[in-house]
Amino acid sequence: MPSKIRNFSIIAHIDHGKSTLADRILEFTHTVSKREMREQVLDTMDLERERGITIKAQAIRMEYKEHILNLIDTPGHVDFSYEVSRSLAACEGALLLIDASQGIEAQTLVNAQLAKQNDLVIIPIINKIDLPAAEPGRVAEELTATFGIEENDIILASAKEGDGIEEILDAIIKKIPAPKGKKISPLQALIFDSHYDAFRGVIAYIRVVNGEIAAGMNIRLMGTKGEYEVQEVGVLKLGLNKKDKLTPGEVGYLIAGIKEVKECRVGDTVTDIKHPAKSPLPGYKPIKPMVFCGLYPMAGEDYEKLKDAVAKLQLNDAALSFEPESSGALGFGLRCGFLGLLHLEIVQERLEREFKLNIIATAPNTIYKVNLLNKKSILIDNPTRMPKASDIDSIEEPYLKLTIFSPANYVGSIMDLATDRRGNFIDLTYLDPKRVMVVFEIPLSEIISEFHDQLKSTTQGYASMDYELIGYRRSDLVKLDILLNQEAVDALSIVVHRDQAYYRGKRLAEKLKEVIPRHQFQIPIQASIGAKVIARENIPAIRKNVLAKCYGGDVSRKRKLLEKQKAGKKRMKRVGSVDVPQEAFLAVLRLGK
Amino acid sequence: MTSLYIHIPFCKKKCNYCDFVSYPGKENLIDDYVEALCRELKTSPLSCASGAIHSPLHEMERGGTNKVSDGVRTIFFGGGTPTLLEPKHFEKIFKIITPKFGIRHSAFEISIEANPGTANKTKLKELRQLGINRLSIGAQSFNDQHLKTLGRIHNSKDIFRFYDDARSVGFENINLDLIFALPDQNLEDWKKDIKTAISLNPEHLSTYNLIIEEGTPFWRMTNFETRMMNELPIPNDELELAMYEHTIDTLIENGYHHYEISNFAKPGFECKHNINYWKNGNYIGIGAGAHSHVDGKRWSNPDKIEDYLTTPSSFLPLNKGENVERSETRGGDTLFLGLRMLDGLPIEKFTGFEKEVKESIQDGLLQQENGNYKLTRQGLYLGNEVFAKFV
Numbered sequence: 001m002p003s004k005i006r007n008f009s010i011i012a013h014i015d016h017g018k019s020t021l022a023d024r025i026l027e028f029t030h031t032v033s034k035r036e037m038r039e040q041v042l043d044t045m046d047l048e049r050e051r052g053i054t055i056k057a058q059a060i061r062m063e064y065k066e067h068i069l070n071l072i073d074t075p076g077h078v079d080f081s082y083e084v085s086r087s088l089a090a091c092e093g094a095l096l097l098i099d100a101s102q103g104i105e106a107q108t109l110v111n112a113q114l115a116k117q118n119d120l121v122i123i124p125i126i127n128k129i130d131l132p133a134a135e136p137g138r139v140a141e142e143l144t145a146t147f148g149i150e151e152n153d154i155i156l157a158s159a160k161e162g163d164g165i166e167e168i169l170d171a172i173i174k175k176i177p178a179p180k181g182k183k184i185s186p187l188q189a190l191i192f193d194s195h196y197d198a199f200r201g202v203i204a205y206i207r208v209v210n211g212e213i214a215a216g217m218n219i220r221l222m223g224t225k226g227e228y229e230v231q232e233v234g235v236l237k238l239g240l241n242k243k244d245k246l247t248p249g250e251v252g253y254l255i256a257g258i259k260e261v262k263e264c265r266v267g268d269t270v271t272d273i274k275h276p277a278k279s280p281l282p283g284y285k286p287i288k289p290m291v292f293c294g295l296y297p298m299a300g301e302d303y304e305k306l307k308d309a310v311a312k313l314q315l316n317d318a319a320l321s322f323e324p325e326s327s328g329a330l331g332f333g334l335r336c337g338f339l340g341l342l343h344l345e346i347v348q349e350r351l352e353r354e355f356k357l358n359i360i361a362t363a364p365n366t367i368y369k370v371n372l373l374n375k376k377s378i379l380i381d382n383p384t385r386m387p388k389a390s391d392i393d394s395i396e397e398p399y400l401k402l403t404i405f406s407p408a409n410y411v412g413s414i415m416d417l418a419t420d421r422r423g424n425f426i427d428l429t430y431l432d433p434k435r436v437m438v439v440f441e442i443p444l445s446e447i448i449s450e451f452h453d454q455l456k457s458t459t460q461g462y463a464s465m466d467y468e469l470i471g472y473r474r475s476d477l478v479k480l481d482i483l484l485n486q487e488a489v490d491a492l493s494i495v496v497h498r499d500q501a502y503y504r505g506k507r508l509a510e511k512l513k514e515v516i517p518r519h520q521f522q523i524p525i526q527a528s529i530g531a532k533v534i535a536r537e538n539i540p541a542i543r544k545n546v547l548a549k550c551y552g553g554d555v556s557r558k559r560k561l562l563e564k565q566k567a568g569k570k571r572m573k574r575v576g577s578v579d580v581p582q583e584a585f586l587a588v589l590r591l592g593k
Numbered sequence: 594m595t596s597l598y599i600h601i602p603f604c605k606k607k608c609n610y611c612d613f614v615s616y617p618g619k620e621n622l623i624d625d626y627v628e629a630l631c632r633e634l635k636t637s638p639l640s641c642a643s644g645a646i647h648s649p650l651h652e653m654e655r656g657g658t659n660k661v662s663d664g665v666r667t668i669f670f671g672g673g674t675p676t677l678l679e680p681k682h683f684e685k686i687f688k689i690i691t692p693k694f695g696i697r698h699s700a701f702e703i704s705i706e707a708n709p710g711t712a713n714k715t716k717l718k719e720l721r722q723l724g725i726n727r728l729s730i731g732a733q734s735f736n737d738q739h740l741k742t743l744g745r746i747h748n749s750k751d752i753f754r755f756y757d758d759a760r761s762v763g764f765e766n767i768n769l770d771l772i773f774a775l776p777d778q779n780l781e782d783w784k785k786d787i788k789t790a791i792s793l794n795p796e797h798l799s800t801y802n803l804i805i806e807e808g809t810p811f812w813r814m815t816n817f818e819t820r821m822m823n824e825l826p827i828p829n830d831e832l833e834l835a836m837y838e839h840t841i842d843t844l845i846e847n848g849y850h851h852y853e854i855s856n857f858a859k860p861g862f863e864c865k866h867n868i869n870y871w872k873n874g875n876y877i878g879i880g881a882g883a884h885s886h887v888d889g890k891r892w893s894n895p896d897k898i899e900d901y902l903t904t905p906s907s908f909l910p911l912n913k914g915e916n917v918e919r920s921e922t923r924g925g926d927t928l929f930l931g932l933r934m935l936d937g938l939p940i941e942k943f944t945g946f947e948k949e950v951k952e953s954i955q956d957g958l959l960q961q962e963n964g965n966y967k968l969t970r971q972g973l974y975l976g977n978e979v980f981a982k983f984v
Contacts, residue, residue, distance in 0.1 A: 518830075520956055520975060543830035544837065546976035548801040548855045553598060553876050553884040555926055556891060559984050562929060566981040 003178040005249040007070045007207065008123075009087055011112055012097035013105035013464065017127045021097060021159035021168075022071060028165045029062040029069065032238060058193070059205055059251050061235045067173050070251035072192065072207075074111070079340030081468060082285060083193070085114050086267045089283055090192045090207035090251065093121040093176030095168065096147075100126045100134035100156075103142050103435060105464040106405040112147060123171050124149050130158040142431050179209075179249025186277040187211030187219070189246070189254075189270040194261050196315040202258035205236070206270060207251050209281060213270065214245035219256060222280040223268035228256035261318045287319045289337025290398060290469070291344055291364050291448055292381040294325060294491065295351070296333030298358035298582075303332045309355035310334055313347060320347060325382065329491040329575045330360060330585075335382055338364075341448050362491050363588035366444045369396040369472050383493040386479040389530045395495075396472040398444040401426075404455065406463035408436045413458040421446035422475075422497060442467075443475065445495070480505055480534075482512070483526040487576040494588055505535040511587035516580055517568075518542035523578055595887075596667045596869045597694070599630065599686070600880035601675040602898055605711070609744035609814075610772075612806040614882030614896045615673040622898055626880075627682040629902050633879050634689045665694045665877075667866035670705040670725070676712040680719040687723050696724060702865045704729055704768075709747040709755040718762040727864075728759050729768040729799075735789040736782055739775050742825070744810070749789075756793055766862055768797035773840070774833040775803055776825035783836045784843075791847050796862035800840050801855050802833055834974055841973075854933050854973055871934050873927040929980035932959075937967025949982035 012018035026032040062069040074087040088094065094115045098104055115122060124143050126136045136156055143149045155171060157164030181188075193205040206213075213219070217230045234242040235252040246252045258264045265287065269280035297306045307324070314320045321337035338344040344364060351357045368380045371393045380386055402423065404414055408430065415425065415438075423442035430436055447467065455463050478501050482492040492512075496504050505527030512525050516539055527535040547558060572579040603623060604615045668690065690696065696703075704727040705720060712720070717728075734740050735749045747755075759767055769790050773783050790798055805811045811822065820827045828836070841851055849857035853871060856864065869876060878885045881901040884893045895901050928946065931938040943950050943966055950966060953959035958972035958979050972979055 520958075520978065540830075542975065542978075543834040544802075544974045545978060546854060546974060547804075547980075549804060553870055553878055553886060554893070555870075555873070555884070555886065555930065556893075558929070559926065562977060562981045562984040565977055566984055569981070 003249045004067045005070065005179055006067055006093065006172050006176045007072065007091045007179065007249070007251055008093040008095060008172055008176055009072045009074050009091050010095045010097055011074070011108060011115060012127075013099065013102070013108045016097055016099040016102065016105075016108075017159045018073075018097055021095070021125075021127065021157070021165075022073065024159050024162055024165050025071065025169065026060065026062065028162075028169065029064045031060065031062040059236045061237055061241075061251065064169055065173060068250075069169070069172060072251065079338070079343045081110070081114070082287065082339075083266055084111055085118070085283065086190065086192045088115050088118045088120060089267075089281070090190050091118075091120055092179060093123060093172065095172075096122050096124045096143075097127050098125070098139055098143065100129045100136045100139055101131050103135075103139050104146055104405065104431065106403050106437075106466040107464060109146065109405070109437070110403060110466040110468065116147075121176050122147070122149070123168070123175060124154045125157050125164070125168060126154055127157050127159055129156045130161050130163070138432065142435070145431055181208065181210045181248030183212060183248055185210040186275045187213055187217075187270065187272040188277045188281055189213055190281050191221070191264060191266055191268045191270065193266060194258075194264045194318075196261050200255050202255075202261055202264050203240070204254045204256075204258065204264050204270075205251070206246070206254050208246045208248050210248055210277070211272065211275075212245050212247050213254065213272075218273040219270050220273050220276065221264065221268045222271055222277070223265055223284050223286070224263055226258070226263050227273060228258055231255045231257060260314075261316055262314070265318060287339070288367075289319060289321050289339060289381075290366055290444060291338045291340055292335060292367065293338075293344060293364040294327060294330065294333050294362040294382070295322075295336050295348070296327065296330040296360045296362070298360060300331045302357060305355070306351070306357055306359065307334060309351050309357060310336065310347075312355075313350060317347075319343065327362075327384075327491045329489045329580065330362070330573060333360075337367075337381065341452075360582055360585055362585055363494060364448050365495060366398055366448065368477065368495060370394075371396070383479055383495045384490040386493075386495065389478070394474050395477040397475050397477060399470050399473045400442055400444050400447060400467040401470045402440045402442045402447070402465060402467045404438045404440070404463055404465045405431075406436060406438070406459050408434050410459040410463060411436055411438065414438055414455070414463065417451075417454055417458055418442060421451060441470065443473075443497075444469070478529045480508075481528050482508060483524075483528060484512075484516075484578045484580070485521075485523045485576055486526075487578075489575050489580070491585055492588060501529055502534050505529075508588060509535045509537040512584055513537040513539055515583040515587060516578065519578065521577075594666045594865075594869055594874055595664060596669065596866050596874065596876035597665050597690070598669050598671060598866075598876055598878040598883055599675075600671055600878065600883040601673045601678060602626075602881045603677045604672070604674050605677070606744065606746050609742070609810040610803060610805070612809050613673070616898060619898060620677065622902070623678060623682065625902055626898060627678065627685055630880055631685055631689055634686070634693070637877055637879060666700070667702040667869060668694075668696075668704070669866045670703075672706050674708045674711050674731075675705050676707040676716065676720075680716060680723075683720060683723050683725075691724070702727055702766075704864070704866055706731060707755070707759075708745075709751040712755075712758075714758040714762060717758055717764070721763050726764070727766040727768070728764045729770065729797075730755060730759070730795075732769045732790070733772045734775065735786050736778075739778060739782070742776055743772070753793075756795075766797070767795045768799060768864070769793070769795045771798065771800045772803050773800060773836045774828045776822040776827050778828060778836075780832065780835055780839065784839060787840060787843050791843070797856070797858045797864060798844060798849065799856050800837075802837065837974065852935055854935075854968075854976055868934070871930045873930050925983040928983040932966070932968055932979060932983075933976065935967060935973075937962070937965040939965055946983060953979045953982065 010018050010021060059070055059072045072087050072090050074084045096112050126139050128134060129136050140151050140154055143154060144151055155164050155167050157168060188210045189206040189208045191204050191206055194202050197203055213230060213233055215230050215232055219230055220227045232242055232255040233246050233252055234240050240253055267284040271277045297303050310322050319339045322334045325335040326332050348361055351359055365383055369377055370380050370387060371377050372387065372391050373393045406414055418440045421442060423440035425440055427439040428436060455465060476498045477495050478498050480494050480496050480501055481488050509525045509527050518539055518541060520542055522541045523539040525537040526533045569579055572581045602614050602616055603620055604617045606617050703725045705725050706729045708731045732752045733743055733745055737748045740748055771786055771790060805815050815822045844857045845851055848859065850860050851857050852863050875887045876885060881894055881898050882896040895904060927942060950959060958969055958975055959966055960969045968976060
């Protein structure tokens, strides 16, 4: 008897209506009663609701026309593309949701391609057809041109109005294949997400592929090699619903005394110690942070608080890495690794919001592979640890395949932007006469310094982008140091391409001259590569700073003026003999091309 | 010693740089204002004859450390433009203060601020006869173009006439206020102003660098990035410093005693009233916006004339008791005020600030001399760098 289970996810761009569609489906299948219904049931974090994106994957089980439907919600941002790929791997089908007035966006394309690679059946849906600006005809053409989709397979819907929901559910049952796993077979279950619960430890979300899993079983996680005893399994409704066992094709949760999400990695395979599977499920990759920055407490005494806070976030965020570091300029802090810029921003925001910490973040950088003359290779995630130029044979940096979707009239500016940032043009495709897809290969380091903001501003917000890592490539990179009053300031060091070193060094020196106040002595600012100074500015000494006026007997006023001056000094970090304001550390970020 | 300050907040026109408590076009309130001043003087916490302070406020807080026993010795009419008042107004005021403080004219320093063109010879004579013995003239500049930029209502000729009138009616202690670092002013312009001032041979000179204060027309006219005020360049630090250095060198050469950052006097003519401020002494301020300080308590009156007029004098001061009882705050006040004077302060006053003193000495801004700590020449230019350490 074929299984009555259907596992699917929804692929959509931000704001194309994924959460609303999910809500309608839950309502229609009576999984959630009207009383329990809140806006966007699946996005549980405040940040997710505010940003309109899903950061953590979730799953929910529904019953409809004697079938069991598991909706596996995927994270909605490029930083989390590995998590997306694992969520998709847990499904047999995907709803491809496109906004009727916007058309296909970069992220949708990349995720839909990912779904195809995973052999998922795609159900195309054009959403928001009730909007006055809706152009379902044009969007249908785009779908046909981009994915080779038959026009009569497309479902027209308005999740907001509840139109098309039944048709979508019927298509899920009819078109998405039933899971194929074998019941009598060694256990293979895919972990597609996990989260940490203060009372029960790690709760892993799994999809059983082959075999069965039940409480009391001794299991091994094949990637991390951790071994545990299963305490509980069950399925995911609005909460956890305990069950005796999970069988092939089923999606549910697993509790097994796992202490940290680090031990329970997304993409790992759960197997039975007694009858282990011969091989794990394909596609497992340990998470590797690609973007790094230093996080320092504004007040030195908050260091322990910062460390505790990051450790707490890490309980639930296996992709976040950190280690203590100390900077001559900023004191004690943490070197943190992130999946990407959004991930960095989210962590920073949560530290400030949930832990009430004031932090300084140094300019983010990527991870470099440095090949030394002694034939050894090392990975460098902090510019200050870059070996001496004389010891280096070559440096490699991570490259991306960057896909940009945009109205055709911005192609010129997009070309300029990408080539200014060392992008190599690969391909240009017209989706329709008015919209194009442009592909570049570009270093990751170029993307993490305001590229997205600049793309948005050059295209008036119309372009969307997505990227995937394609590996390391050799680049002519140099470490650019900044010296204030002859002293190198480690927190201002950056790694740049040699061709850009002069420009960036000059801009950085100019910016620093603007933001660092005059001192009682002249402060030379130098940008250097090794011992060679490539740019120089001078902050002249302060010559006169004294209150002339009497202000009658108004001593409070004089005192307030002096207090203001004193407070200004306190907000600065003393580096050697120079008081450096916070803005200086951000200046590195805002250097333009 | 205690000082009495009386504020006269009226002006014919507000100058472009001015952020003091002064209002143009309210001369119709002068009569009422003087009545209110008299009421406040009568009820003010200053006693008759001896001049000792005996307010309930003070009695409560004194706790046996009353240093204000030797009474009022200086009176200062500031503004605004005090010379906008008529002699009859001053008569009313003096009718109260003369018996109250037992004024013996010779021993008292009684100053009045005056703007050229706001008093003729007759009025000046009457002021002198009432007992006012020090005249502080708001000259600001002798360059007519600069006077115009500043928004002054007088020109250089008015200053000369006013000065001569003051001398002829018997003022033997005259101060000239001058401002430097004006928009479009160069070093030569300022040297001329100083030369002209010296040629008049006043007993006292106050030279202030222009500060562009928030809320003034100058503030609105200034682009701080380009350092331009409308079309006019504002002198940079280096030029301002050159002007200041020239002032110090030239005035000392000409027999003036440089006794405070911005103030110079012929020996014996140092302003006692202002020295009392810098020594963080006790003073009572009367009138709108006037500030008082008595034994560690500071308070002030409402700035607006109308508010001042409608506040019953028994309720003044309104903002009483800005509490500066924390000893380090009071100590800090004494230090940052006192260091403005070139003699500095006795070393023992710096107890608890050893670290700040050491840093300032290392920076070359403070030095030890005759048992005092005092600013170095460099310290005069960068006084705020030192003062800020003590707040």
